[in-house]
Amino acid sequence: TKAPNFVVELIQSSPTSLVLILDLPHRKDLVLNPDYLKEYYQDTNLDSHRQSLLKLPEINPYVSPSLFVRSAFSPAASMLKIDVEEEGTLEEILRDHVSPAAKEVLGVWLERCAVEEEEKRVMGVEENLELERRDKSFRKKSIEEDLDLQFPRLFGEEVSSRVIHAIKEAFGVL
Incomplete structure (x- = not known):
């Protein structure tokens, strides 16, 4: 199948800081395949999850030092750095904000990418x-x-x- 894969990574560097990568990384060139971009990213409103998470003051964009990592993920990827003052706050953000967003992205993947019709294409x-x-x-x-x-x-x-x-x-x- 040509469908994107599902990626969720939590990289915790301390009890009060972690990097989140949540994405459906593209498997086709998005410039050469604008229909792919539309089908999996625009029509699913995938970027809205990143945008809503960035509204929290503890969450900022994460820019990987690796050019490979930055090129491998989709334009709608949630690559975010979460920094909090107190340990309990991190778990609260993960439970109340990151978990629902991850479940929605997983839902998009299950509905659009991991379905039998996709396998039959x-x-x-x-x-x-x-x-x-x-x-x-x-x-x-x-x-x-x-x-x-x-x-x-x-x-x-x-x-x-x-x-x-x-x-x-x-x-x-x-």
């Missing part, structure tokens, strides 16, 4: 190969950007090397 062999190549490249680069950099610091070289190798093997990106 016929794609040409070339289009299918292009999507597979794009997905594989995305997975490989994501592992390199995230796991290759973070795991050795967290688990040591030997353990992280074995775990990363197994993950790459499982995702077919060796």
